[in-house]
Amino acid sequence: MATNPMHQFEVYRIGPEIKINQIDISFTNASLFMIISALSILFIFNLGSSKKNIIPNKIQLLAELSYSFISKMISDTAGSKGKPYFNLIFSLFMFVLFCNMFGMLPYSFTVTSHIIVTFFLASLIFIGVTIIGFIKHGLGYLKLFVPSGVPLVLLPLIVVIEVISYLSRPISLSVRLFANMMAGHTMMKVFGGFVISLGVVGGWLPLSFSVALTGLEILVAFLQAYVFAILTCIYLNDALNLHH
């Protein structure tokens, strides 16, 4: 059990089995870690915004820094028109970040290493951005698929290509996060297994690798949350400022 590197991704039930019309909605370890992440976000940011000192304490500083980080990211990528969507992007970034970081704790479960979770988040963004685009520009949003200055003969092919590249957005978004998290955690487990099987004599080299990988994984956990949020901003920018 301990040597199987994929065992850490197993979803199992906690508590009783709950079924509604063949659909299994039992409480699992995945739901437990999602709830833990969501509650700790709520806890930290409520604590950070409760005092409002002019000279902030540590938790308030954390909350303020993350606020200005996301706020700057939105104004850099989507401009001032992106400001109303701050709530969405902030919650997305924090949820992905906390899920990734809780996955770094030993014996924990990484929610974002399951493609169904990341694909759900990505399709939420994809559908939301498409709706926003149609609300802001009406049917003119379809101009996104017709680049200017293309000869009429090539137009049908170009439109098909543009539609495919638009549809590939949620897939590239979800696969990137899922693959990075899953590959990193599998690699850490594999090197951990080497330490045990090589014993005291040869185990030191994989152990040092394991330590280095842990640092790398923490970087990746942050970076993937950042990339997820910034790509949401870029897609939002495409929908808000149509520039074809």
Added chain:
Amino acid sequence: MADKKFKTRLEIAKKKISDQSDKNEGNKSSVLGMAFKMSTEFVAAVAVGTIIGFIFDNWFGTKPWLILIFFFVGVIAGIMNVVKSAKNMQIK
């Protein structure tokens, strides 16, 4: 006195923020984000093209042909995605 000083400083800081957000009107993105975007974009476009071809094949009963065509269209879309991202990076 100190209160007034703080107020003027607040005004200046607020003005700086509004200047900044006006300057950065759209179309800019972080280089790092772009680099990560390019890495999976190509594969995703090929996958989507192939899936569309497979579905159309099942609909129209033209078994091997549409999946082949849409696979190559997907490859073209993937290359164009990457080229577009690279161009955006160069403009910056």
